[in-house]
Amino acid sequence: MASHSLFPKNWLKPIAAVTSGLFLLGGTLTLGNADELRLGDPSRSKGTADRPVANEYRPVAPETEMIALPDIGASSGSIMTPEAERRLGGRFMRSVRQSLPIIEDPLLSDYIQRLGHRLVTKSDAPHRPFTFFLIDQAMVNAFAGPGGYIGVYSGLFLESQTESELASVLAHEIAHVTQNHLFRSFERAQRMSGPAAAMMLGAILLGAASGSADAGIAGVAGVQASMVQDQINFTRANEKEADRLGIKTLDGADFDPRAMPVFFERMGHASRLYETGAPEFLRTHPVTTSRIADAMGRAEQYPHKQPKENVQFQLVRATLRLRQFESPEQGIKHFRNSLQDGRYRSEDAQRYGYALALMHARNYPKARKYIDLLLKEAPDQIFFLIADATLDEATGNSARALKTLESALDLYPVNYPLTMAYAGLLLDVKRAAKAEAILQDAVQLLPNNANLYKLLARAAGEAGNLVAAHQYQAEYYFLSFQMESAIQQLDIALREKGLSFYQSSRIEARLEEFQVEKEAMKRTL
Ligand SMILES: [Zn+2]
Numbered sequence: 190m191a192s193h194s195l196f197p198k199n200w201l202k203p204i205a206a207v208t209s210g211l212f213l214l215g216g217t218l219t220l221g222n223a224d225e226l227r228l229g230d231p232s233r234s235k236g237t238a239d240r241p242v243a244n245e246y247r248p249v250a251p252e253t254e255m256i257a258l259p260d261i262g263a264s265s266g267s268i269m270t271p272e273a274e275r276r277l278g279g280r281f282m283r284s285v286r287q288s289l290p291i292i293e294d295p296l297l298s299d300y301i302q303r304l305g306h307r308l309v310t311k312s313d314a315p316h317r318p319f320t321f322f323l324i325d326q327a328m329v330n331a332f333a334g335p336g337g338y339i340g341v342y343s344g345l346f347l348e349s350q351t352e353s354e355l356a357s358v359l360a361h362e363i364a365h366v367t368q369n370h371l372f373r374s375f376e377r378a379q380r381m382s383g384p385a386a387a388m389m390l391g392a393i394l395l396g397a398a399s400g401s402a403d404a405g406i407a408g409v410a411g412v413q414a415s416m417v418q419d420q421i422n423f424t425r426a427n428e429k430e431a432d433r434l435g436i437k438t439l440d441g442a443d444f445d446p447r448a449m450p451v452f453f454e455r456m457g458h459a460s461r462l463y464e465t466g467a468p469e470f471l472r473t474h475p476v477t478t479s480r481i482a483d484a485m486g487r488a489e490q491y492p493h494k495q496p497k498e499n500v501q502f503q504l505v506r507a508t509l510r511l512r513q514f515e516s517p518e519q520g521i522k523h524f525r526n527s528l529q530d531g532r533y534r535s536e537d538a539q540r541y542g543y544a545l546a547l548m549h550a551r552n553y554p555k556a557r558k559y560i561d562l563l564l565k566e567a568p569d570q571i572f573f574l575i576a577d578a579t580l581d582e583a584t585g586n587s588a589r590a591l592k593t594l595e596s597a598l599d600l601y602p603v604n605y606p607l608t609m610a611y612a613g614l615l616l617d618v619k620r621a622a623k624a625e626a627i628l629q630d631a632v633q634l635l636p637n638n639a640n641l642y643k644l645l646a647r648a649a650g651e652a653g654n655l656v657a658a659h660q661y662q663a664e665y666y667f668l669s670f671q672m673e674s675a676i677q678q679l680d681i682a683l684r685e686k687g688l689s690f691y692q693s694s695r696i697e698a699r700l701e702e703f704q705v706e707k708e709a710m711k712r713t714l
Pocket of ligand 1: 361
């Protein structure tokens with residue numbers, strides 16, 4: 190099985206194939222220029238997926254097309270049309286994927302998506318599209334891009350001690366999106382003339398991608414100082430507005446609104462304590478004493494809440510902590526020590542992190558001991574069930590692993606992490622047709638999940654359904670806003686021998702839709 194490139198550290202190799210399929214998916218998403226990828230032979234992606242991803246941060250280089258200002262679409266010029274915003278978001282996300290290590294582990298991405306959407310439903314724009322994702326870097330930061338794409342760095346996640354604290358950052362970023370702060374910046378850029386406007390726009394996008402609107406702007410040579418100051422003042426007003434609405438959202442979603450000022454203040458303290466400078470989040474979302482006092486005052490207006498601790502928050506946190514270590518041994522040491530000292534908010538999460546570290550170090554008997562312990566306490570916890578199946582497969586007990594995942598899916602039908610784990614395992618035991626059937630059902634219910642399509646393409650390919658494999662791969666590219674690659678896949682599918690009239694006309698119709706979308710995306714930016 191191919192090693193994956195998502196984990197920057199070599200030791201974090203897939204433990205067993207239950208998870209390896211997932212990692213391979215992630216790998217292909219981090220390709221420098223995914224447009225160059227051809228499916229043709231499913232094994233071809235292996236070589237490119239192995240390419241290491243730079244661990245250090247690289248800002249997104251503005252593409253040459255960015256010189257042109259976006260087609261804002263709405264005739265009033267007030268905000269973009271939803272379609273234009275969706276396409277701009279797609280462009281933005283493609284750049285983000287090329288420059289930042291996005292975490293594709295289904296358990297982690299599913300968690301952040303669920304948390305984000307729980308907040309969105311209580312925001313000012315509950316029906317607007319949002320996508321939440323995690324970035325595997327220690328930076329303490331988060332950002333909102335066009336199209337409702339909200340990224341959270343591992344460093345910020347680890348800095349938060351309760352789910353309400355993490356939720357407070359997401360609620361703040363959601364408010365930036367619902368208030369169209371980014372597009373109001375675009376508008377300001379548009380009112381400027383020629384090259385200055387183009388530079389400003391590039392800077393805004395650059396800043397959004399680096400999570401640092403102010404830094405991005407300051408980094409562009411030639412932008413006049415007054416313009417920069419103007420932008421920063423504008424940003425400060427936005428910050429207060431995002432705090433105010435974020436606090437309301439937190440309360441609506443049954444989180445503790447006081448978590449926002451508390452978290453912001455602690456981030457500020459931490460930066461003074463360690464003399465490492467303020468966390469990025471505070472630099473780009475400037476926190477002043479008055480802003481914290483403001484937020485505290487607002488939070489106090491809401492009834493006091495003690496939200497129920499969600500163990501999954503702590504389990505994701507333990508997983509992210511483990512990814513920070515240079516070797517599994519360091520992870521083992523960390524979790525063993527904290528279990529011994531009793532320094533933790535959740536014992537289960539420490540045991541879970543410990544068990545994962547032990548699995549990575551191939552200490553399977555000891556890992557088994559801890560996983561059994563966890564399952565005894567919480568037999569229906571998806572995180573533990575997937576770890577259980579992973580360990581079973583690693584120790585040659587695929588039959589038991591399959592049973593575990595099958596009964597888990599009975600309990601949680603169409604659950605994304607379980608579906609990916611189950612289909613991945615089926616592929617490993619050469620039951621591709623069954624994997625294909627499972628994933629076909631899943632994409633009906635989760636039609637916007639690109640990773641499900643990616644695994645479905647592999648399943649169809651391994652089951653010998655080549656035309657379908659190209660069609661699914663095309664849908665994956667389409668959902669990833671890689672129109673050239675999507676079109677190529679359908680071109681290849683049309684050249685397959687023995688297509689029925691029905692098949693080819695269906696593919697041609699879809700191809701036409703892709704062509705239209707490709708042209709529209711070109712015009713977007
Ligand atoms: Zn902000």
